[in-house]
Every structure is written in C-alpha cells, then in structure tokens.
Amino acid sequence: MVCRLSTRLLNICIASLCRAHRLDKAETVIADSIRLGILPDAVTYNNLIDAYCQLVGVDAAYHVLDRMREAGISPDVVSYNSLMAGAAMEGLLPRLQGLFEEMCQKDIHPDVWSFNTLMHCFFKSGKPDEANKIFWYIMNNDLSPSPATFNIMINGLCKNDFADYALTLFWYLRSCGLVPEIITYNILIDGLCKAGRVRAAKRILKELGKSGSAPNAITYTTVMKCCFKNRQFRQGFEILSEMERKGYTFDGYAYCTVIAALVKVGRTKEATHYMEQMMRNGIQLDIVSYNTLINLYCKEGNLEVVSKLLCEMEERGLDCDKYTHTILIHGLCRSGDIKRARQHLHSMNMSFDSKLVAYNCVVDGLGKDGQIDNAMDMFKSMERKDTFTYSSVVHNLCKARRYRCASKLLLSCVRNGLKLLDSAQRAVLEGLSDSGFPSEVNKIRSIIRIARMSHY
C-alpha cells in the first residue's frame, strides 16, 4: 500500500518535471526512487515516453520502451500511442506505421487514439485518401469515434482542399452522439476562411453563438486574421477592440496577428505599443514573433534594432527561416539597396518555392528603381511565377509606358490560369486605350472573359 502510494507520488513528481521540460531531473528522481525501493510503473514510463517524444524525439523515446521491458513492465496501448504521436509530430509516417504494426504483433489492441494519430499523420503526409479510409474504418467497426476523430478529419480535409466534405462532417457529428467542441468550431472557421469561404465561416461562427459555448481567444484570433487576410482591416481591428473589452488574454499568436496587420497598414506606432505590451507580459519569443518584430523595425527603417534582434536569435539558437530572409530582402529593396537585396537572395540556400516571395520583392524593387530590363531578366529566369510576379512586372512595364509588352504578359498570365491583380490589369487596359490601341483593349477584355468562363 505504502509503496503503491509512493509510486503515485513519484508519478505526480515525474509528470510535473516533464511538463517543466526537466528530463534530466526526472531521470535522477526515478533512479533515486528505485534505490529507495519505490518502483516506477507503466504510468511513470508512459509519462517519460511522452516527454522524450516532445523534447528529444521518437528514437530517444523508443529507448524508454526498452528500459520499461527490462524493468519487467509490459508496454501498453498508451506507450505505443505516445510513440506514434511523437512520430506524427515529426511527420514520420513510415515510422508510425512500423510502430502500429509492432503493436498489433505484440497483441496490444490499437484504440481510437491510435487510429486518430494514424489519420492525423496521413493528412500531414499529404495522403487524405488514406486518412479517409481510416476514418470510415473507425465508423464502420464501432470503434466509438471521439470528438478528436472529427477534429482531425475536419482539419485535415480543410487543409487538403475538401472544405465541403469538412462541412458535411461537421453537421454529421451530432448524429454520432457527439457535440462539437470549441476546437471543432475554430478548426472549421479557420479552414473555411482560408478556403475563401467567408460566408460559410460566418455561418459556423453564428452556430457557435447558438451552441451556448463561448468563443475563446483562438476563435477571436482566427476571425481577426481572416478579416486581415481579406483586407477588411477596419472589421479586424473592431474584433481586436472587442477582444480587449471582454478581457481575453493575448498570447504570442494574438499579438503577432495584430502587430503584423498594423504594420501592413502603416500604423507602426500602434504596432510598437502592442509589441511593448507583449514584452511586458513576458511572452517567450519564437521564430514567428522574431520575424514579426523584425518586419516592424524594417518598416520603421530601424536597422540597428533589426541586427540586434538577429544576433539575439542566433544566441538563442534560432535559425532564420524563409520569412526572415524575405522580410530582410523586402526591407533592403524598400530602402533602395537593390544590390544587397539581390546578394541576399542569392545567398538563400533553399528551394525555389521558399524563395518565390523574395524573388517577387526583388523583381518589384528593380522595377520601382527604374531597372525594368533587369527586372525582366530576373522574371524570365524564374522557375515558377505567381499572380504577384506577373502583377508586379506588368505594373512596372506600364509605369515605363511599355503597354504592348505588358499586355503580352497579361495574356500569358491568363493562359497559365493565373489571375492578374485588378490594379495591374486596369493599368494595362487604361494605358493601351490612352495610347491609342482601343481594339487591343477589346481583344484583351474578351480573352479574359473567355478564360474566366472556362475556369468555372
């Protein structure tokens, strides 16, 4: 009895050390307890497996499984579920499948958690069909789906362009005896917003209001972000005020959303206010918050603080990502230092897709600097181009009054199934008509109309 009670105390202690990321200390406590005759049980090891997965990696966690067996304790479904969650977190689908098989071979029956994790990893690995199969396996084999089953499905479907299917599942959920959670609403609202289905998202938000459960800070951040993405800044900032009025706690996500939006509309003073508040509230900066702050200081032209932040990141062992580089390149272009921007772009050791936005910045920077031929050269050298690449070049060609060249690009853009930004399209059409090519204008208009129809 005493020993069992002590093991429970040991587990409470280990759980709290793991939460505090103090793995070394947890190991010392376990070793000391064993010396005192207090033996760890399955819960102790499962806690440890979970912590190793999150803090070190699934391989390190697997060693704990070996130690568990050596201590005469059989790993159970929780041990395997934790390991599989670790593999899913690292996106290691084959590893997860291996663990799943190993578990079945050892006659440990997978539960709905195991299947949920498998489904999640299939989605993460870009295999929505496989995930869908698992979902229907759960449904058809009476494995009692949990709310998480639906959350993972709805999230995965939204992120893989199946927003309609996600909506259907949302309405279907109740007939399985489940009630949507706040997470379910948040996932769906975000998914629909990102799919451009703002009206459907509003309907779900209304549904949340009717459900009796309250939106949380994540709901607010999600909806706010959706407004900003659609350039509805006024509405977005109204949601911000409401969030403040109602006393919601801001975390790093909320602060970064607000700061980035304020920077985008040029309200850097207010952005600085929120940044200071974020610092005062002791929010730990991660790579995304550093990028947000670097962007703010770039916009203000305070390059001294930018380099200070970069040093700080390095000291803390945080690597610059594509966003950091793109923000810096954009900052250099804006300050008129196109040469350094180009150098920085070429020093980026990443895939072309990760560099696309940075390329767009430099192409635009060259055009704005009056180097339209250099801009065209860079444009031609690009492996892939998007709406922004075309729009920026077209805009700059119009500025240089090279309307014929701009209209050719506009047409090739349409042929590639891309839409030019309205402002760029207008610039071409107005330019052509002003410089005496009205028939050209009509031709382009009808080609655009036909292209749009064929895309529907």
Next chain:
DNA sequence: GTAGGGTTAG
C-alpha cells in the same frame, strides 16, 4: 493522453 489560431511580396 492527440486535434485549433500567429510571420513575407501588392
């Protein structure tokens, strides 16, 4: 004891 929100180009 899973699952959700944040950063770049116009």
